[in-house]
Amino acid sequence: MxxxxxxxxxxxxxxxxxxxxxxxxxxxxxxxxxxxxxxxxxxxxxxxxxxxxxxxxxxxxxxxxxxxxxxxxxxxxxxxxxxxxxxxxxxxxxxxxxxxxxxxxxxxxxxxxxxxxxxxxxxxxxxxxxxxxxxxxxxxxxxxxxxxxxxxxxxxxxxxxxxxxxxxxxxxxxxxxxxxxxxxxxxxxxxxxxxxxxxxxxxxxxxxxxxEFKAIYAPMNVPDSRVVAEVLSPRGVYLLLDNFTERLDTDVSNNAGVLGVPAPPRSFGLYRDGSRIAALPNGQPAAAHAPSALDGAPYALLDAPNVLALGAAGGFRPAEALALGASHVTVIEPEPVLRHALLHGLGPSSPPAVDPRVAVSAAHPLTAAGTYDLVDIAGDFLGADDQNRNVYTAEALAGFLARLEPDGMISVPVGIREMPAYAVRVLATAREALRLAGVAEPARHVAVIRSAWNLRVLIARQPFDEARVQRLAAFADERSFDLSYAPGLPAEGREIWNDLPPIALESTSVEQTGEAQDAVAREAEQVLAGIPPQDAFDRSPVTADRPWLSPLVRLPALGAALNRIEILPQQEIGLLVNVAVLAQAIILAMVVSVLPLAARGSLRVPGPVLGRALIYFPALGLGFLLIEIAFIEHAALLLGDRTSGFALVLTTMLVFSGIGAMWAGRVAAPGRALRVAVLVAVGCSLLALVGVRPAVLAALDLPWALRAALLVVSLAPISLALGFPFPLGLDRFQHEGPALLPWAWALNGAFSVVATPLANLLGHGMGLSWLLVAGMICYIAASLSWPRNRA
Structure with a gap:
């Protein structure tokens, strides 16, 4: 041993x-x-x-x-x-x-x-x-x-x-x-x-x-910049910076001085892996700037609202909500370091003072109970943690609609600094959420207000009436914000304060008409009517099965994307990296696959055996990783962290597959054992297709250790089964020729290279469910290619 x-x-x-x-x-x-x-x-x-x-x-x-x-x-x-x-x-x-x-x-x-x-x-x-x-x-x-x-x-x-x-x-x-x-x-x-x-x-x-391109690079190198706190964890490296550039990052009106409102306050900057995720208070959170902020739009339409705040913006958001007239604020902060800072402080940043009008809930955003007048998503919520993207799905927004009082609304922020099409995709998601909630005319329940850099989509339980639209328009005009869409508001002929020209990959230049433009207003009416423009950008709704706002570029438009790569934001480059890695992987897999044909004399293996091996081992390399990556995404939501989800799924599947592999070496009838293992794997995948989402949602509010234990127990059966096919195949095929054994290892590795970028493209393009379906197809193909002349 x-x-x-x-x-x-x-x-x-x-x-x-x-x-x-x-x-x-x-x-x-x-x-x-x-x-x-x-x-x-x-x-x-x-x-x-x-x-x-x-x-x-x-x-x-x-x-x-x-x-x-x-x-x-x-x-x-x-x-x-x-x-x-x-x-x-x-x-x-x-x-x-x-x-x-x-x-x-x-x-x-x-x-x-x-x-x-x-x-x-x-x-x-x-x-x-x-x-x-x-x-x-x-x-x-x-x-x-x-x-x-x-x-x-x-x-x-x-x-x-x-x-x-x-x-x-x-x-x-x-x-x-x-x-x-x-x-x-x-x-x-x-x-x-x-x-x-x-x-x-x-x-x-x-x-x-x-x-030097990372967000932390510049503030780290300004005079007298200091790291005042550091946290190391699998989630990332957290650094709290103190320097003169750090302020609350919120979008305020250019008319703030006329309104008699001060600028956003100084703060500490909290960075994770070099990206800024929040401002933490330097002293007690100040909120005097709130009346001039874009985030204050829904408060202009509600009287003393009971607010569910998703994300605390380091503690500033509850203070802003109270300053804007909220009667009570229930805060949910799922990012653990931000949550700790909100409750206990971080380094020199003290926690906000206790206020009876503010409650910090331990619930997950997707399972929060109670009814509210406003579900207010913080402006930095999406960027604060990867798993917060699940709040931007149609199913999640439909769930929030169900928790609203009759006159209530949801306020969803989205950045438009780099690509207006992200906001349009949020509008498509809002439409789908309203449809899931049983609303017959979604366009009457949505309003869009924006600045030059950010945008708020307001989704109301009741249709926006003329009085509310006028109040929102007055709020926008007074602060030089733009009301890009509201029911009954004409898309053309309005004064535009903040120029937002459309961006198209099909064109080599930004459209300039000599007048200010509003790219979101152009598309909002079409998207809310269910007829989005058909071009290089994907404007389909974000769903629980496809919980990604980006990338936006459609795969058929890759050529146009490469031609205009200089205008693409960083989140779109990940798609191009995936495609490049996939192309390289396919070439490698082809080289490894044809090797036996070139060296057939030394292998001394019959052609039919080679053909079966060319199906069996690539199918296992693809199938294992496709299923694994699907479970990693679900585990990331369950555990609230992609790193923990990745590590626990990887460890569980490797360990139990290893146990299965050792067990496979002792079976007397390998053909029958393979069929049973594939049947178990396919059965578990089918159960996951129909049950994994409800099961994850049901477990979100359990203690982390219990969620992790449930994940391990759930993955053990399929992992054990997935450990059987590869060693059974190695042992069986090597009887036809000992040289097949290292070639099988090469095939498995080569198609595992293909599997990773393929899974990312398939998941983003079609959904996580298709990863499980594709994995099942691979294992069924492997079972069908098993040699038939022996058990």
Missing amino acids: QSLIPLFLIAGAAVGVEIALTRFFAVASWSEYGYWVISIAMTGFAVSGVVMVLGRQVFLRHARWLLPALPVAMLAAGGAGWIGATLNGFNPLELQNPVSASAQLWNIALYYAALFPFFFLAGLAVSLNFVVHSNEVGRVYGYDLLGAGTGAVLALVLMFVLHPFVLVPALLPLLAIAAMISGGTRWRIAALVVLGATEAAVFGIAAPRVN
Whole structure:
């Protein structure tokens, strides 16, 4: 049993480093570029299988010294790769400039060059263990998965105490231990020497840094800027800054001076992974600016409203609501660090004083009870936490409508600084929410008020009558805001205070007419009537199955997007990264797939067997990850955090799949075991299709530990079943030719590379349910391709 412990440690180190590198990209760059890490890792695994196919006999002859040598080589390659990644001058903003893009493409290639060797060697170590222990592939695969799951947990735990910039060096000692267990005294000495030299080089040469385009870069570098508090967690690195640039980020009227209203107050700035998520009070929250703020629009239509505030804006939002006439404010702040700051303060920022008119609820926004006159979403709520996007779905808004008093309304903020089409998509979502709530004429229940940079969509339970529209128009005119849409308000012929020209990918220039324009007003009436414009942008409603406001660019419009990449906001670039990674992955998968045809003489495998293998192992590589990614998204909502959801789903599925793989090595009838495993996996997926959303909503207000336990218990059966097909297939197909074993590992890795970007595109384009459907189809295809001449 001990001979496979090094494999366990190697797998743990590989997955741990992979997760650590994705955190590095999130802090130093943008999280979208974490896809590269997954792509590089799976590419390394796939290429290692190809190399093992071609040199199987050579590797077997030298296996005795290769088994300890590979983790030592991984140790050195991991340190060198980390140094190379941190010294890379990649700047994603320059990708959007044709003049500077070529240099950034070279930097992307350098990332691959730096990180590929580590994952290639990891894949080589795993595939060598499969070849050496070819008579017990279930046990080998089980140790591989269990080690990977343990590595994911270790990386998650380390994030509570270590900055992401030191996670990779902290995980490298696992490889030294693996080498020391595999080899004799000389290898133990070599492992310690290489570990010491690698760590010395890493801490002496590596220079991880936050890129200058990140929001935190400028305020960190102004005179006398100070970090006054820091919080480390898997959710991110939180820094609280104190400098003269930090103010409450709210949209106030240009007429504030005429109105006799002061500017927004000074504050501390709270940043997570370099992005500003909130202002925290520098003293007690001030709200004298509130009457001139765009966010005050719904308060002009309601008398002493009872308010449900989603997001506290660091404590400023309840104070603003009271200043605007609210009789009572119930605050829900789901972001844990912001919630802690609201209740207990953070560093020098004190919590707001206790006020009997303000209550802080522990409920989840999607399950809040009670009835309200106003559901008021804070302006920074969407950007404060990734999971807050679930509040912007049609189903969530319909739920809020049901909690409103007869004259109540919902106030939904959306930024229009970079792309007006985001606001139009929120309007489409509002229309769908009203339709779900049984409203026959949604257009009569919506009003839109905006400034130059932000917009509020007001969704009312009752139709907007003329009196309310006039009150809203007066509020807008007095503050030089624009009423882009209200029932009975003409779209044309109005004075426009804040120019908002339309943006189209089909055109190479912004439309200029010589007069101020309102791009939202142009489309609002069409979208609320259910006939949105048909162009490069997706204006379909945001739903629980597709809970993403971005990206907006439709896949058929990728060519136009590339031609006008300089105008696209950063959240749209993630789509292009996915497409690029997918294209690369497909090329790799094709190369790996045709390899046996080129080397068929050395494989000595009949053509029909190759054909079946070409279905079986790619289907498993695709199917496992498609199902896993679907569950990660649901787990992120359940646990309130994508990092925790990712780590727990990954760990659970790897560990129980590892147990299933070990069990698979002991079954007497592999064909029957495969059919049962696929039947269980498909059955669990069908249950998830119909029941996962209600189950998640029912559990949202339970303690975190109980939600995590329920997730593990729910995933255990399908994970156990998914552990069977791969080792059963390896064992069965290698009877047709031993060289198929490393090729199968390569196929699985290559199509796993395809699965990650494919799942992201499929989920964003069609919905999470389709990931489960596609995963089921893959496993059914694998079952049908099982060789028929043996059980």
